[in-house]
Amino acid sequence: MSAKVFTVLAAKAAKPKRNAAGALVRAEYPDRGCTGLYLVVQPSGLKSWALRYRFDGAPRKLALGSFADHEVPGGDALTVAGARKAAAEARHKVEQGMDPAAQKRQAKASAARLAVLRTADSVEALAEQFLSLYAKPRTRPRTHQQTEDVLRRLVLPAWRGHTVHEVRRRGVIALVEDIAAEHGPHMADKARAVLGKFFAWLVARDVIAASPCLGIERLGRNVPRERVLDDPEVAALWRACGEEGLCGAFAKTLLLTGARRGEVAGMRWSEINQAERVWTLPPQRVKNGRTFTVPLSSQTFNIVVSTPRFAGCDFVFTAEGRRPVGGFTHVKRKLDRRAKIAKGWRLHDLRRTCASGMQRLGVPVEVIEACLNHRSGTFRGIVGVYQRHDYLDERRTALQRWADQVEQLVTGEPAAVVPLHGRRR
Numbered sequence: 001m002s003a004k005v006f007t008v009l010a011a012k013a014a015k016p017k018r019n020a021a022g023a024l025v026r027a028e029y030p031d032r033g034c035t036g037l038y039l040v041v042q043p044s045g046l047k048s049w050a051l052r053y054r055f056d057g058a059p060r061k062l063a064l065g066s067f068a069d070h071e072v073p074g075g076d077a078l079t080v081a082g083a084r085k086a087a088a089e090a091r092h093k094v095e096q097g098m099d100p101a102a103q104k105r106q107a108k109a110s111a112a113r114l115a116v117l118r119t120a121d122s123v124e125a126l127a128e129q130f131l132s133l134y135a136k137p138r139t140r141p142r143t144h145q146q147t148e149d150v151l152r153r154l155v156l157p158a159w160r161g162h163t164v165h166e167v168r169r170r171g172v173i174a175l176v177e178d179i180a181a182e183h184g185p186h187m188a189d190k191a192r193a194v195l196g197k198f199f200a201w202l203v204a205r206d207v208i209a210a211s212p213c214l215g216i217e218r219l220g221r222n223v224p225r226e227r228v229l230d231d232p233e234v235a236a237l238w239r240a241c242g243e244e245g246l247c248g249a250f251a252k253t254l255l256l257t258g259a260r261r262g263e264v265a266g267m268r269w270s271e272i273n274q275a276e277r278v279w280t281l282p283p284q285r286v287k288n289g290r291t292f293t294v295p296l297s298s299q300t301f302n303i304v305v306s307t308p309r310f311a312g313c314d315f316v317f318t319a320e321g322r323r324p325v326g327g328f329t330h331v332k333r334k335l336d337r338r339a340k341i342a343k344g345w346r347l348h349d350l351r352r353t354c355a356s357g358m359q360r361l362g363v364p365v366e367v368i369e370a371c372l373n374h375r376s377g378t379f380r381g382i383v384g385v386y387q388r389h390d391y392l393d394e395r396r397t398a399l400q401r402w403a404d405q406v407e408q409l410v411t412g413e414p415a416a417v418v419p420l421h422g423r424r425r
Contacts, residue, residue, distance in 0.1 A: 005033035006080050008069050016041045034084040036091065039067065049083040051090050055099045062090055062101040121207065123159040123167070127151045130198050140287060142262055150194040154179055154187075164202055169212040176216065185219040192216060227349045228356045233341050235409045240338035247331045249303050250317045254347060256300045256403050258354035258372050260287065261347050265324045267316040269309065277301050292373045295396035297403035357405060363398040371395045 006029075017027040024043040028050070031037040036052045047067035053060050064086045065076035078086060090100040135147045158175055159167065172195060180188035192213065199211035229237065234255070241248030253264050263281060271280050279294040286292045296304065310321025317325040325331070332347055351372065358368050370391040 006031045006039065008080055011039055011047070011067060011080055012069055014039055014041050014047065016043045016045065031080075031084070034087050037083060037087045039083075049078055049086070051087045051100075053091060053094055055094055055101075060099065060101050062104065064090075121163045121165060123162050123164055124156055126164055126202060126207065127156060127198065130201055134197075134201050141284075146190070147194050147197075150191050151198070154183075154191050155195065164199075164208055167199075167212050169214070169216065172212050173216060176219065180219050189218045192218065227343070227345055227352065229341070229345060229349060229353045231409050233339075233345075234353065234357075234406060236339045236341060237335065238406060238410045240335050243338055244334050246307070246317060246319055246325060247334050249307055250325050250331065251335055251347065251350065252303050253300060253317075254350040255354060256297060256303075256406065257294055257399065258351050258358075259294060260351065261328060265317060265326065265328075267304075267324075268314040269316055270314050272296075272304060272316070274301075274305065279304075286373065288373065290373075293390070293392060295392060295399055297396075297400040299403040299407060300399070354402060358398050358402050361398075361401050361405060363401070364394075367391050367394045367398050371398055 014029055015027070016024045019025050026043060027041045028038045029041070031039065038050045038052060040048045040050050042048075049064040049067060051062045051064055053062070064083055065078040068077035068079050068082075071079060071082070093100045093103070131144070131148055131151065135144045139147065155175070158178070159171075172192075176188050176192050176195075179191050196211065196213040196216075199208065199213050202208045203211055237255070238252065241252045244251075250264060253259075253267075254261060257264065257279075263285060266285055267279065271282070272278075273280065277296045277298075279296055281292045281294070283289045283291050304316060307316055309316075310318060313321040315321075315324045319325065328347055355368050355372055358371065359365070363371075
């Protein structure tokens with residue numbers, strides 16, 4: 001095809017050339033209607049536009065875009081008229097002393113750098129770093145799980161594709177309000193707390209200058225629960241536990257030990273010293289990160305050792321011998337159907353019920369706090385630094401008295417108190 005003024009039909013008809021061996025090769029056809037403009041046809045048949053020009057005495061080539069036989073909104077496809085217009089604009093830059101090909105390379109490199117930075121500072125990328133570098137190693141497993149759930153389920157779907165630099169306080173407020181509308185104020189406040197920690201972590205790492213969560217108030221009131229099961233409710237719950245197998249044994253252990261539900265659910269046979277009748281939790285399973293030994297009352301010990309044991313499984317409370325008991329809402333519903341306790345209660349209320357029961361039995365507050373493994377109140381501040389007595393003997397007596405009291409509530413008769421041995425030294 002000789003040099004000619006291109007028409008749409010002529011451009012569509014342009015073909016690649018053949019070499020001496022008859023193979024198809026790349027071809028360039030100049031447009032006589034526009035100086036320096038060429039239609040480039042690849043052996044595959046793909047077509048594009050290019051401008052050839054000279055800059056500082058050296059030949060240059062600028063790729064303008066692909067060929068199109070009609071106007072295509074967006075993209076780089078150009079009709080004959082569009083290619084001529086683009087070529088004229090590029091030649092105008094050359095006349096002004098600018099090299100359009102060099103500018104295009106620089107713009108492409110800048111876009112690539114921005115894309116890399118955008119990916120590195122994206123909400124999803126930094127959320128993954130926050131979970132792996134902060135939440136997992138520095139918070140309890142349950143806290144890490146809740147943090148991950150909030151970020152993956154509630155935050156990332158809303159902010160995916162955005163960088164943390166684009167998140168403003170107004171956006172955080174809107175997200176929290178949307179979560180409140182769909183999941184309730186409690187979940188919204190949990191999300192607000194997670195986002196607060198996330199952005200504070202980014203500030204500490206000098207990723208952002210200030211947290212967009214500053215000044216955002218809670219949506220709900222964090223009212224401390226005071227629910228304690230009274231004596232008839234304790235008796236009703238205990239009888240209901242007797243009909244619910246594993247779930248009942250789990251709930252009884254919560255009530256008698258005052259331990260947290262996650263600690264009891266994760267109880268392992270390797271943590272039980274049957275000779276000493278103690279349960280020792282390692283630091284990684286305890287809220288305050290310290291090894292904690294729980295003396296087991298005779299009633300609690302009998303519950304634990306009566307629990308079916310699965311070969312190759314170390315968990316005490318397990319239904320199938322693979323994982324610890326879970327689904328606490330399901331556990332409570334099963335107990336509710338049998339116990340028929342009128343006023344709303346939670347499994348965590350059993351811990352408070354245990355503490356309240358020991359208090360009514362005249363157990364000193366410092367012993368009760370030691371039973372609950374609290375490091376606040378009596379053990380706060382300077383007292384906590386120097387007070388290292390673990391009250392094991394006193395805790396053993398207190399928990400046995402409480403277990404006897406529960407047994408008496410259920411049977412209506414005083415429990416036979418077995419003499420307790422002191423701590424072995």
